[in-house]
Amino acid sequence: MAQHLPSPKAPNYGIDAPEVVLRFSIFGIIGVILWLGSIFALKTGFLPWAGFIERPGLWMGCSFLATAGVMLWGSKIGKLRLRDKVVSSIPWRGDEAVLDVGCGHGLMLIAAAKRLRSGKAIGIDLWQREDQAGNSREATWLNVQLENVVTQVELRDGDARKLPFADNAFDVVVSSWALHNIYEKAGREAAVREIVRTLKPGGRVAIIDIRHTDEYARVLRTAQMLNVRRTRPNFLFVVPTFTVTATKRNDA
Numbered sequence: 001m002a003q004h005l006p007s008p009k010a011p012n013y014g015i016d017a018p019e020v021v022l023r024f025s026i027f028g029i030i031g032v033i034l035w036l037g038s039i040f041a042l043k044t045g046f047l048p049w050a051g052f053i054e055r056p057g058l059w060m061g062c063s064f065l066a067t068a069g070v071m072l073w074g075s076k077i078g079k080l081r082l083r084d085k086v087v088s089s090i091p092w093r094g095d096e097a098v099l100d101v102g103c104g105h106g107l108m109l110i111a112a113a114k115r116l117r118s119g120k121a122i123g124i125d126l127w128q129r130e131d132q133a134g135n136s137r138e139a140t141w142l143n144v145q146l147e148n149v150v151t152q153v154e155l156r157d158g159d160a161r162k163l164p165f166a167d168n169a170f171d172v173v174v175s176s177w178a179l180h181n182i183y184e185k186a187g188r189e190a191a192v193r194e195i196v197r198t199l200k201p202g203g204r205v206a207i208i209d210i211r212h213t214d215e216y217a218r219v220l221r222t223a224q225m226l227n228v229r230r231t232r233p234n235f236l237f238v239v240p241t242f243t244v245t246a247t248k249r250n251d252a
Contacts, residue, residue: 010146011105011106011110011142011143011146011147012105012134012139012143013075013076013079013080013104013105013106013107013143014075014104014105014134014135014139015072015075015076016071016074016075016079016177016237017071017237020071021068021071021072021075024064024065024067024068024071025064025065025068027060027064028060028061028062028063028064028065028066028067028068029061029065030060030061031056031057031058031059031060031061031062031063031064031065032057032058032061032065033057033061034053034056034057034060034061035053035054035057035058035060035061036057037057038053038054038057039054067238070235070236070237070238071237071238073236074236074237074238075237078234078236078237079107079176079177079236079237080107081236082208082234082236082241082243083107083108083111083176083208084111086108086174086206086208086243086245087108087111087112087115087174089206089245090115090172090204090206092115092116094115094116094117094118094119095116095117095118095119096112096115096116096119096170096171096172097119097120097122097169097170097171097172097200098112098113098116098119098120098121098122098170098171098172098173098174099121099122099123099124099163099165099169099170099172099173099174099195099198100112100121100122100123100124100173100174100175100176101124101160101163101173101174101175101178101179101191101195102124102125102126102160102175102176102177102178102179102181103123103124103125103140103155103178104125104135104140104176104177104178105134105135105139105140105143106123106140106143106144106147106153107176108174108175108176108208109121109122109123109140109144109153109174110143110144110147110149110153112172112174113144113147113149113152113153114147114149114152116152119152119171120152120153120154121149121152121153121154122153122154122155122156123140123153123154123155123156124155124156124157124158124160124163124164125137125140125155125157125158125178126157126158126159127157128181137155137157140155141155160175160178160179160182160191160194160195161182161187161190161191161194162190162194163194163195163197163198165198166198167197167198168198168199168200168201169198169200170198170199170200170203171199171200171202171203171204172203172204172205172206173195173198173199173203173204173205173206174205174206174207174208175195175206175207175208175209176207176208176209177208177209177210177241178209179191179192179207179209179212179216180209180210180211180212185212185215188212188215188216189215189219192207192216192219192220192223193219193223195207196219196220196223196225196248199248200248201248201249201250201251201252202247202248202249202250203247203248204245204246204247204248205220205225205244205245205246205247205248206243206244206245207243207244207245208241208242208243208244209241209242209244210237210239210240210241210242211239213230213242213243213244214230216244217229217230217244217246220244220246224249224252225246225247225248225249226246226247226248226249227245227246227247228244228245228246229244229245229246230242230243230244231243231244231245
């Protein structure tokens with residue numbers, strides 16, 4: 001696999017929802033400008049009514065910039081901590097076949113690959129950059145190289161709604177902040193059913209997302225998965241993130 005990118009010192013797992021972060025940052029800067037401008041106008045007497053926008057400008061600037069800051073923290077630090085918690089909850093043997101659905105920059109994929117000795121972790125994605133800044137197969141492979149898991153990882157192009165894998169192919173299937181980008185309910189349900197289909201009897205699934213997690217849990221229960229659980233919310237991206245886990249029946 002011949003990908004050539006400049007080699008940074010550390011892996012980059014991307015900024016999630018980059019357009020949202022940019023908009024919040026712009027609105028925050030505008031608010032700060034309005035606040036500073038109103039102070040100047042009041043002191044100079046240029047606009048006597050500027051006091052009406054002083055506090056709203058300050059509130060707007062601080063709230064939007066704070067939200068953007070929290071989202072950036074979530075992308076750079078928070079999601080790595082949650083990833084480690086979820087991956088550590090899986091009882092690894094080291095020979096598992098793992099699938100990461102919507103792998104993005106390889107956040108879950110690489111963490112799972114580090115738990116393998118003879119197994120293989122496959123990441124599949126459509127590589128949409130509007131969902132994650134700089135999302136590409138090349139960027140993900142660079143992270144794989146930097147994390148020294150080249151022999152354990154394979155990347156493929158593919159759609160979560162129709163996974164190009166056989167039934168009962170994987171011991172573990174993970175997905176993080178990806179399925180909500182399928183806008184149609186029927187499409188999201190199809191993706192969850194595909195996860196169940198490709199999971200081996202006794203296999204485990206962990207889905208992390210900011211929306212529709214109650215929907216994922218319902219589909220998993222309908223598919224007769226065992227121990228379906230949905231965690232309490234984690235606010236690392238301001239909007240709540242939930243983790244849904246389940247195990248496939250051994251007789252499935």
